[in-house]
Amino acid sequence: MTSAPAQHRPHILLVAAPFQSHVNPLLRFGRRLAAKGLLVTFTTALRVGIRLGPGDGSSGRLRVEPLRGCGIWAPDDPRFRVAGNMARHVEAAGPAALEELVRAQAEAGRPVTCVVANAFVPWALRVAGELGLPRGMLWLQSCALLSVYYHHVHALAAFPEAGVAPGSVTLPGLPELEFEDLHPLLIYAPCQDLWRQMLVADLGRDRETMPPWVFVNTFHELEHATIEGLGEHLPVIPVGPLLEPDDADDDDDHGCTAWLDARPARSVVFVAFGSLVNNDSDEVAEIAAGLAATGRPFLWVVRDDNRALLSADALCFRDDDRERGMVVPWCAQGRLLAHPAVGCFVTHCGWNSTAEALAAGVPVVASPRWSDQRINARFLVDVHRVGARAPTPLTRDALRERVEEVMGGPEAEAMARRAARWREKARAAVRDGGSSDQGVQAFVDQIDKLHAGEPH
Template sequence: MSSQPPHVLLVSFPLQGHVNPLLRLGARLAAKGLLVTFTTFRHAGIRALREDGACVAAAGRGRLRFDYLRDDGCGPRSPVPGDPSDMLRHVADAGPSALAGLLRRQADAGRPVACVVNNPFVPWALDVAGAAGIPCATLWIQSCAVLSLYYHFYRCPEGFPTEADTAAPVAVVPGLPTLAADELPLMVRPEHAGNLWGQTLRAQLAGFRKNNTVAWVLVNTFEGLERPVVEALRSHAPVTPVGPLLDHDHDHDGGGDDGCMAWLDAQPPGSVVYVAFGSLVTVGCGEMLALAEGLAATGRPFLWVVRDDSRRLLPDGALAACGGRGRVVAWCPQGRVLRHGAVGCFVTHCGWNSVAEALAAGVPMVGYPWWSDQFTNAKLLAEEYGVGVRLPAPATRDAVRACVHEVMGGPRAAVFRMAAKAWKDEAAAAVADGGSSDRNLHAFVQEIRRFHETRAGGSMINSNI
């Protein structure tokens, strides 16, 4: 039997919304005694990560280390800054050879990889791992509902909108309610399905079918939240809920909290409107003004994350009418903010990481989706999970004020809070020792251990021949 723990390599697409959940999965795998290496291409849009070779102890058992993909100056040119599609092309061009080199370096260093886990938009990681005889898993970072929509779209597109009927609703996905065209993720809409992102996603999902390339599809969700769609999809793909994947005290946040937590400490319980639109969404100048005026009109304290690259879009004097009630920051530790007792509402772009964090924190939401899966998430949080409302686009001062009031002080506010509290309790139970997500993750770890020991035993036999 090998004395070295199994080594899992996590391969992430280099965007913050992809990096965060995969890192959190890595921390949980390391806490169960595995050696975990996280890798991606370095990219200016990602908050500072640890240096090559740096290690983080996880619950005193395993280790989480960092080792980045390299093209050693021989690969294609660097991607165009601020162009996600060019980043996707660069990663697809440079990734396979860089990952093959990383796998060789790990083996040469005496820590051969026992399993490769990727996330969306790096399907080539599965090809490279498969060629090396290494088992593969994928962490699906969006909801199981969206995964099922993509899966059924690529398998049977007849039930989805077409160029001839772009407004057709979708009622063919088992476990899901009927969705209007504007509630679908972008890559199943005819105007986006054939673009580079859609093609890459199609390649990724090709390996999800049972007995194919991917042995496990780990999903950042929990059984109680999406049970009907999870059960329906399991007959097609090896979906395994392991969420919600949340931040931990040892997460590397690249700095302090810019005074956010101290400011929240001074606010009354449940009084603060928290506003954040993720690492990619850019809100236009008109909507920035509408948000500022709408937040001011609520009369409530608010914490608004406005990234440095968007600060210029905030009109001069737009916050003057707030009477000092608002605080605008470039970044904050979102998980900690949502768990703070002063926060009573989250105005969100409905990225799945944000929705999952809010559900786990028991915070009602105002959804304002922009792209990708966010339209479906807004539908789910309002109509399926019962924790909020959707802000109509484009945002106006009065609509912002009305939606925040509906969630925090309207006739249904107590219902929203009760539903959010129930999801918080169910999420906590899922990830607790012996909970559904914890059991699923434990089963995944045991499978990796079995493969590791079998391979180690085979190596010992071969070495004695």
């Protein structure tokens, strides 16, 4: 069956905040939509350091068109390095640049049918509304966190107050959450905090003005109780886990795949803390010593901006001695986690990393830092029982002990079996006809009907 020409297909414009952890899931969602025949354009204020992944050019059904002009900073502008400055700049310059992009797409014969923005770019949904375009939002984190924020923004539950006696809150479909699980979430940030203001703009609308499509990077089997509990107030569409495609390019993996190929099954400790966590020099030294003490091979991702913290004697092996371990500045984390040689993932528990660990079936050592990471760690360790909790910052003894607990302790095999079951459930969710695939297909069907009613 031959597909209709791209210009006659519905056109979805995806708008992301310029953070790698925001870009990745939205691009992956775009690939899912493109695979079902929609024309998809992805845009963000592109900056140095943002990786768009394999095959994301300006041709075919998935196109990349960075926001340009209207005062948008050049990708190498040093002001992009400060997250708050970047967000304020994009919020100020982004609307005009987005309007210009929508006009340019129409002039090129690709009129936009619908705009989908990730959370924390409320200005994109505002622009779409002003242009009369249907809107959707992709929530990048767990449905649990979405429920926490939504209940707080709309005062649907009594949350513990900061600085008073310890307290907790129980929300539909979630375990009881203590103040330590919730802090430091944006609900405790000052009202003038930029990110809090964006969150309220995203979620503070009444049901009539919320985007009709609220997608969540999760899957029904993982968070069914939370999804159902939130559904009374905010029907959400699980479309995850939004992971890297199986055919992701190996060319830029710094030899990680070949190194893992030579390691025994479930033998490697994989350590990565995402694109934003900065370990200080003391913690880097503790991690290095802790990895050495495990006696296990390891793959450690140390970003270029943190690499100077690796002292000459921080690691107990020479740079050219790769039998013991590898230190790399970047890797395709989701794909390497799924390698059979990986037996444990030491993680900050960001949602992308959490979803990737579950989808890969890898037990974790959880060392959360901020935002949703403590709630994610709570689910991984206490609810799903696929890991052990470590202190923050990490110490050498704690790291060694938790790695041993996860990889060789009395509960290690049970953790591995539970993790493997989550891997199968995650894969089933995104297969044709799976729970998340059904959500994507339902949206595509609605967009097709919407597009059919438009003049060509």
